[in-house]
Amino acid sequence: MKLFSCPSCSQVVFFENVVCERCNHALGYEPRSNRMLALEPADGLWVEAGRHSQGRRWKYCQNHQYGVCNWLIAADSGDGLCAACRHNVTVPDLADAENISLWRRMEGAKHRMIYTAMRLGLPLQTRDEHPEGLGFEFLSSDTATGEAVMTGHDDGLITIALAEADDAERENRRTAMGEPYRTLLGHFRHEVGHWYWDRLVRDGGALEACRVVFGNDEQDYSDALQAHYANGPRPDWQNFFVSSYAGSHAWEDFAETWAHYFHIVDTLETGNSWGVTVDPRVDGQGLLTTTIDFDVFAHEITIQDVADAWLALSAALNSFNRSMGHSDLYPFVLNEVVIGKLGFIHDLVHGRIGHGKQTWRAE
Incomplete structure (x- = not known):
């Protein structure tokens, strides 16, 4: 995630900020230019402020009123929802204040996922x-019938159980499922991976190339998942997959790898925005040494560039977490097979596999 600054006073600001703590200007994120804008009210709209302002007018996404979105729309646009919120089909019952709190966490994760998709220039068609x-x-979940909501994907429609936004409930589920990692952002990145398999692999001329790397997607999906949950993960999964669940079916392997690619590049x-350099004093061979001084979204960056930097950065971040008594930030091992799969995703999103992609172009 990029680190932003207030255009009015140059104070460091973050992706979700709505007010600058130094100059008190309202803030909003403008996705096409990937900038945070300082704003002043003007006749029911907002006018851009700051030294380089051209006086353009903006309006907030309609969901700004609920405190769940800070994205901006051009004042003369007929759209009421921003480029992220226009993908919503069903939102929680807003008569319940607790639902709004949970929805806010949902939107925070979803907006970050869509941010990365935009930075990668990926297609983002709505329903x-x-x-x-x-x-x-x-x-x-339906309290009357006791029917639970299952997080999942169905032909582009992604369902996320609202309970996943509750930290305690999500931790209970993580423990029950024996997962080393379970976050809202991880859910969004994984489930959208299924949608991009449809768009970029199935419909993008990359099916045969994908099968060479991820295996036979024609295996019965329901049977594969039932076998996974009944028998547990295959005993050698660490040699071939980024997670135990990835070994259940080729579709899940792709979605898990896709999610990890998003984790890593974001x-x-x-790290680049913060000017991070990792240079351990005891690393005589330089295996855990890196300076993250490159644009990870640049077309010329290779998956080996990404993997080398990630090895050093994730090792450092895991060590910081342990020093604070937390679990590893990234409790996964990237072997050469997994890096190869990440390389397929890397080439796919950069249009080097299949028919290419529709690009999100900055104005």
Whole structure:
């Protein structure tokens, strides 16, 4: 994630900020230019402020009123929802204040996932634009029937159980499932991976190339998952997959690898924004030494560049977490097979595999 600054006073600000703590200007994120804008009220709208302002007018996404979105829309646009919120199909019942709090956490994760997709120039059709466009339903379990909501993907419609936004409940589920890592952001990155398999692999001319790397996706999906949950993960999964769940089916292997690619590039962008250098005093061979001084989204960056920097950065971050008594920030091992799979994702999102992609172009 990029580190931003207030255009009015140059104070460091963050992706979710809505007010600058130094100059008190309202703030909003403008996705096409990937900038945080300082704003002043003007006749029911907002006018851009700051030394380089051209006086352009903006409006907030309609969901700004609920405190769940700070993205901006051009004042003359007919859209009421921003480029992230227009993918929502079902939101929680807003008559319940607790739902709004949980929804805010949902949107924070979803906006970060969409930010990365935009930085990678990936297609982002809505359900209105394509029958299998990307849509989100945030659902609560039915208390009357006891029917639980299952997080999952169905032809572009991604369902996220609202309970996943509750930290205690999500931790209970993580423990029950024996997972080393379970976050809201991870859910969004994983589930959207299924949608991008449809768009970029199935519909993008990359099916045969993908099968060479991830295996036979024609294996019965339901049977594969039932076998995984009944028998547990295959005993040698660490040799071939980024997680035990990735070994259940080729689709899950792709989605898990996709999610990890998003984890890695977003964190490396953060490292670049913060000017991070990792140079351990005892690393005589330089294996854990890196300076993250590159744009991880640049077309010329190789997966080996990414993997080398990530090895050093993740090792350092895990050590910091342990020093604070927390679990590893990134409790996974990237062997050569997994790096190869990440390399497929890397080439896929950069248009080097298949028919290419629709690019999100900055104005």
